[in-house]
Amino acid sequence: MADRWFEDFAVGERWTSPPRPVTAEDLADFTRVSGDDHPLHAGPDAILQGPFGVAVAMGLLQRLDIHGDAVLGLLDTHWAYRRPVRVGDVLTLEVTIVRCRRTSAGDRGVVTRAMRLRNDAGETVQEGTTAAMIAARREGPDAVGRAFGTVAWAEALADEVDLADDLAGWDGTIGLRSGDDSGGDEAHLRVYRGRVIEVSRRAPRGATFTLGADPATWLELVEAPDNPFMRLAMAGRFTVTGDGYEYLRLTSALHRLADAAREIA
Template identity: 30%
Template sequence: MFKKYFDDYEIGERWHSKGRTVTEADIVNFAGFSGDWYSLHTDVEYAKTTPFKQRIAHGMLVLSAASGLQIFEPGIVVAFYGMDQVRFTNPTFIGDTIHVEMTVEEMQDKGNGTGVLTAKQEVKKQTGETVITGTIKVLLNKR
């Protein structure tokens, strides 16, 4: 999404990423890296006793993977500016394929050759269900 200069975007513009399948290895590696070994993610027998009936991916794993599906073009992107109203709305299971859909909602000219682009971000899986929603802000260079 973030491969054009600030001035080249328009409110309402939409973008759709490629897909990525979440694997068991992703969950194990994320647990090891983050230290989050919560049983819902890593214990098959415990997960069977939950409303999900199986292990689910960490919300932060899915959010991180979604970040990797976005395009952050060097020289155009100055910095990641933040996220607001992030919600984990549905589970992501091992084997689900996620993608990112974004819509430009706001553009704020910073007056110094840059601007902050705010986009609604939805991470969806192959069923069409939204698993994460929120807004993302990125500081972009102007032409």
């Protein structure tokens, strides 16, 4: 089994599992183990129980051999069911590392995996994220270029970006967030006359507006061949809280910040 510690994972790493057929025995065994014998799970058009896909995804993740003895435990799983799974389907798992954060103790970290389960027609049947606690080989520091939403990442952005032309007369705070309120990261850039004068986890009076997205969207932003910020924003992949008017007025500056995020990544 692979001996990978927390430091050995990097945001953007990807793997694809070998195919895994779904059999009539799978349906019978999972019905017996789960006790879920609803009529949907019987007959010639039977649909496998939803959690069957989660179980298969976890099994395929293990077969990828990317986690070893350093794994200390599973922390959470957020999952969505997109299409039914039936006997005869052939499932494949795609895994992408979207977040790596060391704990305050320094001897371990949380690694979040975005997982997509596809059938043999290429359709996504189930998808979600799951986070694991993984032991670290040593204490930090860690790379910050893809630590989206953290103060260290925002400080690197501030060092890279030039907002003098876009925000010459602006006085306010831009919040940048990755993830949701329960498990995300957020940093605030205090801007005065085109210059970032302070970076903090929270500004005393809050942000003028906060731009947020899930880690997978930030990853797509920095890995695309050309800056896709406007396309992702128009598609609703980025959300805004706070002063929407100021957000719209600062579109050019945000595009420049996106360029800086791509550069430090």
